[in-house]
Amino acid sequence: MRYVGVAAVWAYRFTLAPFLGVGQCKYHPSCSQYAIDAYKEFGFFKGTVLAGWRLLRCNPWSRGGVDYARDQKVFK
Amino acid sequence: MIVASILTPLEDLLRHILNALHSLGLPWAWSIVGLTIIVRMLLVPLTVKQIHSMQNMQAHAPQMKEIQRKYKGDRTKLNEELMKFYKENNINPAASCLPLLAQLPVFIGLFYTLRRFAKKPPPGDLSWLHFVPNIAKHANSHWSGYVLLAIYVLSQVASTYFMSGTMQKSQRYLMMVLPFVFIPFILKFPTGLVLYWMTTNLWTVGQGLVTRRLVPKVATTPTVAPAGPKRSSRTPPKDDAATGADIDTAAPAPRPTPAQTRRVKKKKGGARR
Numbered sequence: 339m340r341y342v343g344v345a346a347v348w349a350y351r352f353t354l355a356p357f358l359g360v361g362q363c364k365y366h367p368s369c370s371q372y373a374i375d376a377y378k379e380f381g382f383f384k385g386t387v388l389a390g391w392r393l394l395r396c397n398p399w400s401r402g403g404v405d406y407a408r409d410q411k412v413f414k
Numbered sequence: 415m416i417v418a419s420i421l422t423p424l425e426d427l428l429r430h431i432l433n434a435l436h437s438l439g440l441p442w443a444w445s446i447v448g449l450t451i452i453v454r455m456l457l458v459p460l461t462v463k464q465i466h467s468m469q470n471m472q473a474h475a476p477q478m479k480e481i482q483r484k485y486k487g488d489r490t491k492l493n494e495e496l497m498k499f500y501k502e503n504n505i506n507p508a509a510s511c512l513p514l515l516a517q518l519p520v521f522i523g524l525f526y527t528l529r530r531f532a533k534k535p536p537p538g539d540l541s542w543l544h545f546v547p548n549i550a551k552h553a554n555s556h557w558s559g560y561v562l563l564a565i566y567v568l569s570q571v572a573s574t575y576f577m578s579g580t581m582q583k584s585q586r587y588l589m590m591v592l593p594f595v596f597i598p599f600i601l602k603f604p605t606g607l608v609l610y611w612m613t614t615n616l617w618t619v620g621q622g623l624v625t626r627r628l629v630p631k632v633a634t635t636p637t638v639a640p641a642g643p644k645r646s647s648r649t650p651p652k653d654d655a656a657t658g659a660d661i662d663t664a665a666p667a668p669r670p671t672p673a674q675t676r677r678v679k680k681k682k683g684g685a686r687r
């Protein structure tokens with residue numbers, strides 16, 4: 339199931355991402371990489387929540403920085 | 415299917431805006447361009463923020479160069495160190511994912527709207543600029559579709575060029591090659607959709623050009639000083655209308671002075687083409 343998520347992110351990378359316009363993410367790793375890591379480590383549902391939360395944080399008012407999926411604080 | 419039903423309210427909204435623009439007297443094609451510009455204009459506040467952060471980055475460029483030199487071989491480490499540096503110096507890197515993704519529902523909504531458009535074309539003029547006969551038809555149904563497609567690919571590559579920043583080289587190349595890979599798929603899309611892409615890409619390129627010109631301006635602030643007297647010298651020759659060339663040459667000179675107002679003006683002008 340978790341690989342469905344990983345596949346979805348890759349599908350996004352190869353189809354929609356170039357259309358949306360390319361910008362570098364303010365976080366490291368980038369949001370899509372974070373989503374892949376989160377899916378691999380936490381499974382489909384937790385991974386989706388984590389990736390969604392990360393996307394919401396990746397806005398112009400946040401500060402960015404180094405942020406790995408394994409260091410998440412949502413699920414403890 | 416699921417995506418379509420989730421997006422129905424947005425689709426309705428987009429169709430309403432499209433209809434409103436059309437009822438104002440714009441042909442359908444220009445309504446699509448107008449809708450795109452409206453969406454992008456809503457994102458302008460974000461862009462202004464990006465410009466500020468870009469200027470901030472510019473100020474810290476030497477230190478960042480040093481970091482880049484230090485971790486030249488290791489991309490991952492370099493990225494990490496840069497991010498740490500941003501955080502320490504309160505720098506907000508230019509791009510972020512959410513504004514980009516905000517375009518996604520609009521784009522998908524527009525896709526469905528235009529597909530319905532193509533199935534049941536509404537009454538009214540469907541041509542654009544006298545060379546696109548029907549924006550509801552597939553892009554490969556007329557040679558004009560290929561022209562739009564070429565502009566789309568060029569603008570996509572150009573916007574990648576402006577936006578990619580410190581992106582990894584391999585990824586950057588991939589992003590530049592992908593538009594070419596997509597050509598056969600895009601050919602099956604309604605021309606109106608290509609029109610949307612073209613407009614939004616050109617807007618991005620315009621923004622990129624504006625920010626490019628704006629950012630070095632910070633370093634060369636002394637140019638503001640000579641601009642003052644120049645403007646006053648421009649006013650007297652204005653009396654004789656015959657020397658129109660004189661005004662033309664003088665016109666670009668005062669440009670750098672109102673850096674704040676020009677920023678907004680230019681953006682709108684650059685994108686409308």
